[in-house]
Amino acid sequence: QKEVEQNSGPLSVPEGAIASLNCTYSDRGSQSFFWYRQYSGKSPELIMSIYSNGDKEDGRFTAQLNKASQYVSLLIRDSQPSDSATYLCAVNTPYGGATNKLIFGTGTLLAVQP
Amino acid sequence: DAGVIQSPRHEVTEMGQEVTLRCKPISGHDYLFWYRQTMMRGLELLIYFNNNVPIDDSGMPEDRFSAKMPNASFSTLKIQPSEPRDSAVYFCASSFTTYEQYFGPGTRLTVT
Numbered sequence: 383q384k385e386v387e388q389n390s391g392p393l394s395v396p397e398g399a400i401a402s403l404n405c406t407y408s409d410r411g412s413q414s415f416f417w418y419r420q421y422s423g424k425s426p427e428l429i430m431s432i433y434s435n436g437d438k439e440d441g442r443f444t445a446q447l448n449k450a451s452q453y454v455s456l457l458i459r460d461s462q463p464s465d466s467a468t469y470l471c472a473v474n475t476p477y478g479g480a481t482n483k484l485i486f487g488t489g490t491l492l493a494v495q496p
Numbered sequence: 497d498a499g500v501i502q503s504p505r506h507e508v509t510e511m512g513q514e515v516t517l518r519c520k521p522i523s524g525h526d527y528l529f530w531y532r533q534t535m536m537r538g539l540e541l542l543i544y545f546n547n548n549v550p551i552d553d554s555g556m557p558e559d560r561f562s563a564k565m566p567n568a569s570f571s572t573l574k575i576q577p578s579e580p581r582d583s584a585v586y587f588c589a590s591s592f593t594t595y596e597q598y599f600g601p602g603t604r605l606t607v608t
Contacts, residue, residue: 424601470539489538
């Protein structure tokens with residue numbers, strides 16, 4: 383079982399719709415969760431971090447965390463063609479002294495259709 | 497402020513040659529990470545440093561790979577000898593105490 387799982391997509395949504403991206407993780411000891419956006423040929427860009435259960439909103443982005451279900455999601459409201467990218471979920475699971483190690487999912491490709 | 501700086505941006509080399517990738521982290525950051533990204537394996541952590549000291553190198557694929565961080569503003573990842581299967585994009589990232597990592601632009605390595 384992979385430590386961090388994401389549907390590879392592509393997830394296709396029309397412009398203006400809500401895009402919902404999902405991620406599950408295997409280790410219940412995981413403490414910190416991140417969403418990165420990666421445009422084709424570019425480096426990952428941090429867009430959201432979440433540390434406690436519930437929702438965290440930043441502009442058009444909302445991260446949702448449910449530790450009991452080992453599930454984290456990213457909602458993008460009013461999706462724009464410029465949101466088309468691969469979204470990587472990353473999870474921090476401290477092992478001994480390796481407290482800053484992130485495990486990345488393989489990413490979900492989002493395509494926003496104009 | 498400048499972000500993470502990596503050089504070169506592109507490297508093409510022949511099998512058997514030595515390759516050195518360079519990284520300058522964001523000033524003040526105390527953690528530095530080296531990742532490799534391929535279509536098949538996604539984004540993999542190779543090694544990371546805290547205050548210039550290697551903490552976890554369990555992701556380094558084999559002895560052909562080595563990494564150093566001689567000071568807080570510079571790190572290198574060396575592959576010797578290089579092989580075609582090393583072709584990938586190599587990213588350097590840095591963070592300050594928290595877990596939020598910031599990535600450099602990457603080095604696209606092609607080994608022929």
